[in-house]
Amino acid sequence: MPPELEIAALIEAIAAVSGIRLAPPEAAAVALALGRMRDAVSEAMSPPDFDLAAERFEWLLENDRGGVSGG
Amino acid sequence: MSDLARLGLCEAAASVREGSVRAEVLVEACLDRIERLQPVLNCFTRIDAAAARQAARAVDAAVKAGRSLGPLAGVPLAHKDMFYRQGQICGCGSKIRRDFVPDHTSTALARLDAAGAIELGRLNMAEFAMGPTGHNPHTGRCRNPWNPDHISGGSSSGSGAAVAASLAFGALGSDTGGSVRLPAAMCGVVGVKPTQGRVSRYGAMPLSHSLDCIGVLARSVRDCARLLSVVAGADPLDGAASRQPLPDYESGLDEARHPGALAGLTIGVPGRCYYDDLDGEVAALLARSRAALEARGAKIVDVAIADHNALGELANAVFLPEAAALHLPWLRRRPGDYSAQVRARLLAGLGVPATLYLEARQARARALERMLAETFAACDVLHVPALKLPVPSAAETDIGGGGAMAEVIGRLSAATRPLNYLGLPGLVVPIGFTANGLPQAMQLIARPFREKLLFRVGAAYEAGEGRRWADRFDGIKA
Numbered sequence: 001m002p003p004e005l006e007i008a009a010l011i012e013a014i015a016a017v018s019g020i021r022l023a024p025p026e027a028a029a030v031a032l033a034l035g036r037m038r039d040a041v042s043e044a045m046s047p048p049d050f051d052l053a054a055e056r057f058e059w060l061l062e063n064d065r066g067g068v069s070g071g
Numbered sequence: 072m073s074d075l076a077r078l079g080l081c082e083a084a085a086s087v088r089e090g091s092v093r094a095e096v097l098v099e100a101c102l103d104r105i106e107r108l109q110p111v112l113n114c115f116t117r118i119d120a121a122a123a124r125q126a127a128r129a130v131d132a133a134v135k136a137g138r139s140l141g142p143l144a145g146v147p148l149a150h151k152d153m154f155y156r157q158g159q160i161c162g163c164g165s166k167i168r169r170d171f172v173p174d175h176t177s178t179a180l181a182r183l184d185a186a187g188a189i190e191l192g193r194l195n196m197a198e199f200a201m202g203p204t205g206h207n208p209h210t211g212r213c214r215n216p217w218n219p220d221h222i223s224g225g226s227s228s229g230s231g232a233a234v235a236a237s238l239a240f241g242a243l244g245s246d247t248g249g250s251v252r253l254p255a256a257m258c259g260v261v262g263v264k265p266t267q268g269r270v271s272r273y274g275a276m277p278l279s280h281s282l283d284c285i286g287v288l289a290r291s292v293r294d295c296a297r298l299l300s301v302v303a304g305a306d307p308l309d310g311a312a313s314r315q316p317l318p319d320y321e322s323g324l325d326e327a328r329h330p331g332a333l334a335g336l337t338i339g340v341p342g343r344c345y346y347d348d349l350d351g352e353v354a355a356l357l358a359r360s361r362a363a364l365e366a367r368g369a370k371i372v373d374v375a376i377a378d379h380n381a382l383g384e385l386a387n388a389v390f391l392p393e394a395a396a397l398h399l400p401w402l403r404r405r406p407g408d409y410s411a412q413v414r415a416r417l418l419a420g421l422g423v424p425a426t427l428y429l430e431a432r433q434a435r436a437r438a439l440e441r442m443l444a445e446t447f448a449a450c451d452v453l454h455v456p457a458l459k460l461p462v463p464s465a466a467e468t469d470i471g472g473g474g475a476m477a478e479v480i481g482r483l484s485a486a487t488r489p490l491n492y493l494g495l496p497g498l499v500v501p502i503g504f505t506a507n508g509l510p511q512a513m514q515l516i517a518r519p520f521r522e523k524l525l526f527r528v529g530a531a532y533e534a535g536e537g538r539r540w541a542d543r544f545d546g547i548k549a
Contacts, residue, residue, distance in 0.1 A: 037387055037388040054436060060439050060443065066447060068449070069337060
């Protein structure tokens, strides 16, 4: 999608969920940030894992028993 | 009188307990320094001198009467202005909440009260805890005690500056992307971001439910250990607070000061991310700190690590929509009451689709699993910078909400933000000064709930090379 159309679509999408209509420069900054986040998520979730629940994070924190020296 | 304000927190508590120093004298020593330095540093948003004096007199009466005292009895503290106290204004560094009076008291403050601590007042902070520099157009910029032309770091800006300048013996802060560790590093004090859930967040201003973490700042590792031992632990008022048993964080710290105290411990140095694009002076200070840890008996090894640079963006994909959702009512009704920078960052959160947010939370589990299985299979503690560059000046970082914003914020928090995403504990300890006269720090990271291990390593460093910075408070120019 051409950048100006992508920004226009972003303005409409944000207005639909929040009622806030961004100015085009604000939406352009959001689009830039969004691109960086999308790239990072895409990389981190490759390969995809259908069974991976976000709540596993808390489980890992609470149940970690590992360690090298036991210090 | 002012010299008493420069005692260590544990030393001050012991002096009050044994009756050699009155709590009221400690409070006056801090108030005296506050009166002289607040006009330069701007680290307080409110000073509660009368209440502090009254509380000190109550502690002195308890000492005289031989009543039992808490572990912080008579110790003057001050806290980031985002911890609610019933009936008292809690401004959150904002215009929107400048008259906000909470109807309940945060668990962290209630526990400090029960331990006998005295609150001197409220400390400056970034607007709604969003910003790593210390700039704040509503409350004014908090300045670095080492050089007021430089930033204090943020968002717990007042906490770092006040503790470094000995205006208070310790402070609460909050850390969503580095907000305890950055001001600690930039102001030359010790700061700890504990494991996610270690400290109750009840009554603390929320920013990101997944990443917010309450931490503490003080002038030594032991002082931080004392503060954390008071505020940490399960809380029936916060369902997200961990029920993990609370260790005695101070036990073993005397032994940690012995030569060879770190024998058997492996400290890992990641070969990528944290040490990429590192300033040369900072790299030299970090190398010296590693040599100091090795001299205390630790084995230093290179360890593999995933791409933690990407974790910063993943953290943003969690933090920004959560913050935007919290602020949505005000974004709709009072958009002009936010600074340009905070408003711009919140607006970015509105653009994150729900699926992207949820994928970023899924990826969090995967990233932590990998960190535990790979990196922490090869070491007990990870050694990384807290800040990859010398502390910048205020002018260099006064970028508002413009195009440079993302780059400057990203550069300052590059070494801290990944840890919030991973939920792991991190301890920041001063390691010296760059040529501009500003402090630098190392950041020590461990597995979940291993804060006690971090304190042990930090205390061992302080007893060796760290002694070189023991007189660091003499250098304050303010």
